[in-house]
Amino acid sequence: MLNLLNEAINRTGIKADKTIKNLNMNLTLKIWRQKNQNDKGGFESYQVSDVSPDMSFLEMIDVLNEDLVKEDKDPVHFDHDCREGICGTCSMVINGRPHGPKEGITTCQLHMRSFSDGDHITIEPWRAKAFPVIKDLVVDRTSFDRIQQAGGYVSVNTGGAPDANEIPIPKRIADEAFDAATCIGCGACVAACKNASAMLFVSAKVSQLAMLPQGQVERKTRVEKMVAQMDEEGFGACTNTGACAAECPKGIDLSNIARLNREYIGAKLKSENVS
Amino acid sequence: MSSVLNSKVPEGPLAEKWEKHKFSVKLVNPANKRKYDIIVVGTGLAGASAAASFGELGYNVKAFAYQDSPRRAHSIAAQGGINASKNYQNDGDSTFRLFYDTIKGGDYRSREANVYRLAEVSTNIIDQCVAQGVPFARDYGGLLDNRSFGGAQVSRTFYARGQTGQQLLLGAYGALNRQISNGKVKMYNRTEMLDVVMVNGEAKGIITRNLITGEIERHSAHAVVLATGGYGNVFFLSTNAMGCNATAAWRAHRRGAFFANPCFTQIHPTCIPVSGEHQSKLTLMSESLRNDGRVWVPKEARKGLTAKEALNIPEEERDYYLERKYPSFGNLVPRDVASRNAKDVCDEGRGVGPSGLAVFLDFADAINRDGEDLIRSKYGNLFDMYMQITGDNPYEVPMMIYPAVHYTMGGLWVDYNLQTTIPGLYAIGECNFSDHGANRLGASALMQGLADGYFVIPYTIGDYLASQPYEKVGTDHEAFDEAEKTVNDHLDKLLNINGNKTVDEFHKELGKIMWDYCGMSRTGEGLKKASGMVKELKEEFWKNVKVVGTADELNQSLEKANRVSDFIELAEVMIQDALDRAESCGGHFREESQTPEGEALRIDDEYSYVSAWEFTGNGAAKLNKEDLVFENVKLTQRSYK
Incomplete structure (x- = not known):
C-alpha cells in the first residue's frame, strides 16, 4: 500500500524524516450477493487484509474486487461514480446504517479510519419495494426519476426568461431554498425509513420550488402530481420517525416534510387539477 | 488552410457574426420538427440542456446516459461557479472582456468567433437558470452575488455555495424531465453508446449496450449529438467520476470524426x-x-x-x-x-x-x-x-x-455549428475542443456546456436537418449490421483473452506513463519514450487482460475493459499530438520552449493552428491543421505579473 507514496518520496529526492508507519487493518466483510433480480440472494463472508486507514470505503471494496477477479470470481457489483459525495450514486447499508456510521456523508466519503483492526462489517443494498435489487448492492432507483418527471421543475422554455435580477429574492429565502435543493437523490432516506417512505426526497424539491418566486405558478399542481407519483411507485407512508433526516448525507431538514404536508393539504383544498 | 477543414465561421465583424449566422442558417418549420429524430448521448449540462431544448422545439429526442439517472452526470460535481458577463458588479465587465479573458486564458489557441459567441450567450444562461429555480447565491438586497475567479480581474462568477454544478445540472435535469413527461424525450438510463452508425458518410444512428441486460441495441435518427464529456480518465487518477470515459468520442473518431488538440489537458x-x-x-x-x-x-x-x-x-x-x-x-x-x-x-x-x-x-x-x-x-x-x-x-x-x-480542452473537432467532420454528428460541451484553447479558465466549463446545449446547438442543428429527408434509415440497414458486429466482436475479444492482469492494473500503468511523460511538463525525448511504452502496453493488454463474467449481464469488469481499451488508443494520439506541438502553450508545457524566466514560451509563427487528427487505422493518426486567425486580439506573451 505504501509503495507509491514511498516511491513518490524517493522521486522528489527528499530524505523523509521517518518512513510512513503501517497502521493497516484486517477486516471481515459480510456482503449481500445476488446474481440478478430473480435470484434469492444471500450473505457471503470475505477477509480483507492490510487495509490502510487513508483508504475510502469504496477503495477497500476495489481492493477486494481486484482479488476476486484474480481468483476468477465475480466481483461485488456496487453503484458509484463521482466518489466525492455529490452524484448520489453510491448506496450501501453498512452495519445497518445507510452510508455507514458517520453522519453527513455518503458511502464514498467514508474512510477506513472510521473502523478498527478486526472489525466485522456487514454491507447490504438499499432495501425498499420501490428500489428493486438489480445485482449485489446495485438497486433500481428510477422511481425517483419518475417522481421528478411528474412535476419537479419550473415550466420555462429555453430563451423565455426575463433578466436574472428582475425579481430580487431575499437572501434568507434563497439560502433556505438552496438548503432544500442540495438533495442528491441517493435514496438513503428511503433506506433508513422503516416504511420505506420517500417523503424527505419529495419534500426537498417541493420546498425548494415552493419558496422561490419562480415556482409559484405550478405550486399546487406540482405537489399534487409528485405525491401521486410517489404513492404509485409503492413507497410507504410517513410516520414522522425522523430516521430519514438523521441519515441524510446532505442534512435535508425534517421541516421540509412539514412544508410538504402543508403544501399538499393547501393544494388539495383548492385543487386545480389531478384526479 | 487545409482544404479538408472548413470552420464555417461567418464573415463580418466579430460582434455581428452570431446574429448574422442565426439569420442565415436554414430553419425547420415548427410543424416539421416533429418529423425529425435526434439522438443525444450524455446528460450532463450540455446533453441535458440540448435534449430539453430540442424537445421544447418539437423534435423527437432519444437521450442516453451510462448512469442510473441523468442527474448523476459528472457536471454535478463542478464546485466553483459559472461565468457570465452580466456586469452586475459594475466593475467594467463586458462581452468583449469575457471573450478577451477567455482567448488570452486559452493562450491564443482557440477560435475567436466561437469564443465571442460563448461570451455573448453567457448572460442568457444566467437568466435561464434563475427562471428554472436555480438557487444562486444572493446578497442582502436579494440580487445575485458574484465572486472572482482565476484569470480574471472582474467579479463575474455566479455560484451556489460550492455546489454550482449540482444546482445547474438539476435545473437542466428538471427541464429534461419536463420533456420526458411530455413524451418528447425518451430517456435510456444505464445505457452506453458503443458505436456510430454511418450511412453514406453521415451519422444516422448509434449502437448501444444496455448495462443491466447486456443487450446490444440499434437506434436510428436523423442526427446524433455527443455530449459525453472529457477524457481525463486516460490518466487513471483524475478528478473525473469513475465512469467518465472516452468511448463514444473515440468510436466516433474511428468512424471519421477528427480529434482536435488531444494533448491539451488541464x-x-x-x-x-x-x-x-x-x-x-x-x-x-x-x-x-x-x-x-x-x-x-x-x-x-x-x-x-x-x-x-x-x-x-x-x-x-x-x-x-x-x-x-x-x-x-x-x-x-x-x-x-x-x-x-x-x-x-x-x-x-x-x-x-x-x-x-x-x-x-x-x-x-x-x-x-x-x-x-x-x-x-x-x-x-x-x-x-x-x-x-x-x-x-x-x-x-x-x-x-x-x-x-481535471479537464480536457481537446476533444472532437467541430466547426462553428458544432458539427464534427462527420455530417450529422455533433459534439458539445467538454466533448468538443471548441472554446478553451490550450487552457480553460475557472467557471468556464459550466458556461460552455450550457451555452452549447441551450443556446447554440438548438439553432445550428436545424441547418443540417432542413436538408434531410423525413424518412429515417431503418435499423435493418446493413450499416447497422456492420456496426453491431464490430461492437460484438470487440466485447467477445475482451472476454476471451483470459489473461493474468486485471483491467485496473493496465489502467494504472497507462495513467502513470501519461502523468510522467504527457502531464504538466513534457519533453520530446520523454514523449518518444512514452509512445513506445504505450504501444507495448497495448500489445500486452490484448494478450493478457483478464475480464470475468459474460456479456449478457451487468458486468462492471467488462465495462471497464471496454473503456480502457479505448483510453489506450486515445493515449497514443495524445502523445503524437504533444510531440508535434514543440511549443509551450497553456496547459501544454514543452521544456524545450521556455522564456529565460522559465515561463511558457509560445511559438505563434509555427503553431498557431488547431491540430485535428484523422484516424487511419495503421497506428499513426494523420495531422490536419486548421490555421487560427486572430483579427480582434493582439497575440501577446501571457503575463500575469
Whole structure:
C-alpha cells in the first residue's frame, strides 16, 4: 500500500524524516450477493487484509474486487461514480446504517479510519419495494426519476426568461431554498425509513420550488402530481420517525416534510387539477 | 488552410457574426420538427440542456446516459461557479472582456468567433437558470452575488455555495424531465453508446449496450449529438467520476470524426494530494478557494512538514510564491500557471506533507479578517469534504493541495455549428475542443456546456436537418449490421483473452506513463519514450487482460475493459499530438520552449493552428491543421505579473 507514496518520496529526492508507519487493518466483510433480480440472494463472508486507514470505503471494496477477479470470481457489483459525495450514486447499508456510521456523508466519503483492526462489517443494498435489487448492492432507483418527471421543475422554455435580477429574492429565502435543493437523490432516506417512505426526497424539491418566486405558478399542481407519483411507485407512508433526516448525507431538514404536508393539504383544498 | 477543414465561421465583424449566422442558417418549420429524430448521448449540462431544448422545439429526442439517472452526470460535481458577463458588479465587465479573458486564458489557441459567441450567450444562461429555480447565491438586497475567479480581474462568477454544478445540472435535469413527461424525450438510463452508425458518410444512428441486460441495441435518427464529456480518465487518477470515459468520442473518431488538440489537458492546481497506491480518484478543492486562501511553501526545504507544524513557521520563513512572482494576479493566476509553479517548488524539494508532493493553501489571514462564519458560509462544504478525506481541520491548519488532471480542452473537432467532420454528428460541451484553447479558465466549463446545449446547438442543428429527408434509415440497414458486429466482436475479444492482469492494473500503468511523460511538463525525448511504452502496453493488454463474467449481464469488469481499451488508443494520439506541438502553450508545457524566466514560451509563427487528427487505422493518426486567425486580439506573451 505504501509503495507509491514511498516511491513518490524517493522521486522528489527528499530524505523523509521517518518512513510512513503501517497502521493497516484486517477486516471481515459480510456482503449481500445476488446474481440478478430473480435470484434469492444471500450473505457471503470475505477477509480483507492490510487495509490502510487513508483508504475510502469504496477503495477497500476495489481492493477486494481486484482479488476476486484474480481468483476468477465475480466481483461485488456496487453503484458509484463521482466518489466525492455529490452524484448520489453510491448506496450501501453498512452495519445497518445507510452510508455507514458517520453522519453527513455518503458511502464514498467514508474512510477506513472510521473502523478498527478486526472489525466485522456487514454491507447490504438499499432495501425498499420501490428500489428493486438489480445485482449485489446495485438497486433500481428510477422511481425517483419518475417522481421528478411528474412535476419537479419550473415550466420555462429555453430563451423565455426575463433578466436574472428582475425579481430580487431575499437572501434568507434563497439560502433556505438552496438548503432544500442540495438533495442528491441517493435514496438513503428511503433506506433508513422503516416504511420505506420517500417523503424527505419529495419534500426537498417541493420546498425548494415552493419558496422561490419562480415556482409559484405550478405550486399546487406540482405537489399534487409528485405525491401521486410517489404513492404509485409503492413507497410507504410517513410516520414522522425522523430516521430519514438523521441519515441524510446532505442534512435535508425534517421541516421540509412539514412544508410538504402543508403544501399538499393547501393544494388539495383548492385543487386545480389531478384526479 | 487545409482544404479538408472548413470552420464555417461567418464573415463580418466579430460582434455581428452570431446574429448574422442565426439569420442565415436554414430553419425547420415548427410543424416539421416533429418529423425529425435526434439522438443525444450524455446528460450532463450540455446533453441535458440540448435534449430539453430540442424537445421544447418539437423534435423527437432519444437521450442516453451510462448512469442510473441523468442527474448523476459528472457536471454535478463542478464546485466553483459559472461565468457570465452580466456586469452586475459594475466593475467594467463586458462581452468583449469575457471573450478577451477567455482567448488570452486559452493562450491564443482557440477560435475567436466561437469564443465571442460563448461570451455573448453567457448572460442568457444566467437568466435561464434563475427562471428554472436555480438557487444562486444572493446578497442582502436579494440580487445575485458574484465572486472572482482565476484569470480574471472582474467579479463575474455566479455560484451556489460550492455546489454550482449540482444546482445547474438539476435545473437542466428538471427541464429534461419536463420533456420526458411530455413524451418528447425518451430517456435510456444505464445505457452506453458503443458505436456510430454511418450511412453514406453521415451519422444516422448509434449502437448501444444496455448495462443491466447486456443487450446490444440499434437506434436510428436523423442526427446524433455527443455530449459525453472529457477524457481525463486516460490518466487513471483524475478528478473525473469513475465512469467518465472516452468511448463514444473515440468510436466516433474511428468512424471519421477528427480529434482536435488531444494533448491539451488541464491539470487543476487545487486537489487533495495522493495518499497511497489504493487511490481510485482525486478530489478537487474548488479554485474559488484561491480567492481567500494563500498558497505557500517554506523558503527552506522542510522534510515531511505537516499542516500542524506549519503553524509554527514564522511569516518571514514562508514563501507565498504566487504573490511574489505574480503581484498583480497573485493567488488568482490561471490554472496552468498555478499548477506548474506548485510542481516547480516541489521539484526544488520545498514541497510539504509526507510525500513532499503538496503545497499549503492557508486560510488563517482570511479567517482573521472576515471571521470563521463568513468563511464557512462561502466554503463550508469544501472544508467539510477536506476534513473528511484527510482528517485535518482547515479552519485550524492550512490545507495541503497538489495539481491533478481535471479537464480536457481537446476533444472532437467541430466547426462553428458544432458539427464534427462527420455530417450529422455533433459534439458539445467538454466533448468538443471548441472554446478553451490550450487552457480553460475557472467557471468556464459550466458556461460552455450550457451555452452549447441551450443556446447554440438548438439553432445550428436545424441547418443540417432542413436538408434531410423525413424518412429515417431503418435499423435493418446493413450499416447497422456492420456496426453491431464490430461492437460484438470487440466485447467477445475482451472476454476471451483470459489473461493474468486485471483491467485496473493496465489502467494504472497507462495513467502513470501519461502523468510522467504527457502531464504538466513534457519533453520530446520523454514523449518518444512514452509512445513506445504505450504501444507495448497495448500489445500486452490484448494478450493478457483478464475480464470475468459474460456479456449478457451487468458486468462492471467488462465495462471497464471496454473503456480502457479505448483510453489506450486515445493515449497514443495524445502523445503524437504533444510531440508535434514543440511549443509551450497553456496547459501544454514543452521544456524545450521556455522564456529565460522559465515561463511558457509560445511559438505563434509555427503553431498557431488547431491540430485535428484523422484516424487511419495503421497506428499513426494523420495531422490536419486548421490555421487560427486572430483579427480582434493582439497575440501577446501571457503575463500575469
